[in-house]
Amino acid sequence: MRADPIRFPRRYTDEEDVALAALLAASFAYGRVDLFPPVLERLFAVLDEGGGPAQFVRDFDAERDGPRLDWLVYRWSRGIDLTLLFLGIKRLFAEGVTLRRLFTRGFRPEHKSARQALDEAVEALRDATLAEAWRAKVDAPRFDDLPRGLRFILVRPADGSANKRWNMFLRWMVRPGREGIDLGLWTELPPSALLMPLDTHVLRISKFLGLIPREQGTWRVAEELTARLRRLDPADPTRYDFALAHLGISGLCPGRRDPVACPRCPLLPVCDAPSS
Numbered sequence: 001m002r003a004d005p006i007r008f009p010r011r012y013t014d015e016e017d018v019a020l021a022a023l024l025a026a027s028f029a030y031g032r033v034d035l036f037p038p039v040l041e042r043l044f045a046v047l048d049e050g051g052g053p054a055q056f057v058r059d060f061d062a063e064r065d066g067p068r069l070d071w072l073v074y075r076w077s078r079g080i081d082l083t084l085l086f087l088g089i090k091r092l093f094a095e096g097v098t099l100r101r102l103f104t105r106g107f108r109p110e111h112k113s114a115r116q117a118l119d120e121a122v123e124a125l126r127d128a129t130l131a132e133a134w135r136a137k138v139d140a141p142r143f144d145d146l147p148r149g150l151r152f153i154l155v156r157p158a159d160g161s162a163n164k165r166w167n168m169f170l171r172w173m174v175r176p177g178r179e180g181i182d183l184g185l186w187t188e189l190p191p192s193a194l195l196m197p198l199d200t201h202v203l204r205i206s207k208f209l210g211l212i213p214r215e216q217g218t219w220r221v222a223e224e225l226t227a228r229l230r231r232l233d234p235a236d237p238t239r240y241d242f243a244l245a246h247l248g249i250s251g252l253c254p255g256r257r258d259p260v261a262c263p264r265c266p267l268l269p270v271c272d273a274p275s276s
């Protein structure tokens, strides 16, 4: 299930479609794993009617196309969030900035992580959505005045949360697809610069294995865990993401010592899970 939302970008062949589909799929990959895929199915049906994600955004008109997103109500996300996001991305497209350029231009070979490149990309998206908000008749003098759902999508690493969605998006776009999971399109960023996408499952199993000292979904913990995994594979630390997440998501690990599950678990010799 961890790999499931990547099926949406995999539907496309044009790189800008793939990147935009990945950004949207990652942005909505929160909450229950059975609830967000139907939202994405419906969203991509709308985008495909408009010629695919990139074409839909290039042609996006808030007055004409915004109402086509009004059905979107998923937790704190609403259609207006996507209207604003699409207006911002359209502005960047019009300036000749592709998503690839946006997310990779801030990276320098001396950087150890993609953090700086991600910071710059998110900041540019925030500026662009704020500058275009008037087209959707949203009165917002500052980015913080924009709707909560958009602020959730465009959260910054500097805001401190582990930011699973951005790190998963970058993993999809950057890691080679040799295991049949990731897309490996943005070769300007090396896999060694990626950070672990932290969710509750990865946090729990990583804590049991002594890879992190605490189960807190912060950016700092994502960096700590990535640093530990970099010792195992300096070139590709996030390769362990799927394996760590799988135990939790699949339900194989009950989250504590268990007389049935643990003897069958390959991590038993190194697991320090509590007994209750």
Ligand code: SF4
Pocket (backbone or CB within 6 Å): 205, 208, 247, 252, 253, 254, 255, 256, 257, 258, 261, 262, 265, 266, 267, 268, 271, 272, 273
């Ligand atoms: S040994 Fe048991 S508690 Fe530890 S990860 Fe495996 S299933 Fe979970």
